Amino acid sequence: RKEVEQDPGPFNVPEGATVAFNCTYSNSASQSFFWYRQDCRKEPKLLMSVYSSGNEDGRFTAQLNRASQYISLLIRDSKLSDSATYLCVVGRGGSQGNLIFGKGTKLSVKP
Amino acid sequence: SAVISQKPSRDICQRGTSLTIQCQVDSQVTMMFWYRQQPGQSLTLIATANQGSEATYESGFVIDKFPISRPNLTFSTLTVSNMSPEDSSIYLCSVMGRSTSGANVLTFGAGSRLTVL
Numbered sequence: 529r530k531e532v533e534q535d536p537g538p539f540n541v542p543e544g545a546t547v548a549f550n551c552t553y554s555n556s557a558s559q560s561f562f563w564y565r566q567d568c569r570k571e572p573k574l575l576m577s578v579y580s581s582g583n584e585d586g587r588f589t590a591q592l593n594r595a596s597q598y599i600s601l602l603i604r605d606s607k608l609s610d611s612a613t614y615l616c617v618v619g620r621g622g623s624q625g626n627l628i629f630g631k632g633t634k635l636s637v638k639p
Numbered sequence: 640s641a642v643i644s645q646k647p648s649r650d651i652c653q654r655g656t657s658l659t660i661q662c663q664v665d666s667q668v669t670m671m672f673w674y675r676q677q678p679g680q681s682l683t684l685i686a687t688a689n690q691g692s693e694a695t696y697e698s699g700f701v702i703d704k705f706p707i708s709r710p711n712l713t714f715s716t717l718t719v720s721n722m723s724p725e726d727s728s729i730y731l732c733s734v735m736g737r738s739t740s741g742a743n744v745l746t747f748g749a750g751s752r753l754t755v756l
Contacts, residue, residue: 532681560743562744569752570749570750571731571747571748571749571750572682572731572747573747574744574745574746577744615681615682626684626687626697627682627684627745629681629682629683630681631679631680631681632681
């Protein structure tokens, strides 16, 4: 099993749609979880951290299920500007910078 | 969050040569991290650059191939040695900072896109 696994997509959705991305991770000892966004030919940027209780930031909702080792990201009312690759990221422990990145799920929002 | 400047932003290199990538941060940081993103692949940590000590390399990466310098708390370099086409990749410098909610988050430089012919 890969350390962090995501559906690569692409997800092609119309503006205003709700889209959900899923991610599974293999290390049950992982303690930190994130969603990063990467635009084409740009560096990844933090979208949001993911907490056990779930968290919401505007149109974005992240959920963590430790028992199933599963992370999700929900985007409501998609905008054209949401088009990007969304990276599921899990902390490996040890060095704080030792993060495991998924390959990413590509989202394309169409008018 | 920290502002990270990397150079070169891109380069085309000949097989067998070496290239040094520079990373400058606008604030003092204890650890700097070097990642690689190969085409169509996820980011992979190469090494952690510690000021005043040897860099810590991840499995599959060695100092002879990827020597790292960390002369002070705001600067680091990564050298890709004896390059082959398989080294064609984006190399990213990153530092750990704090989000507005207080969580530890990685901030990345814009990356250095290397193409080896």
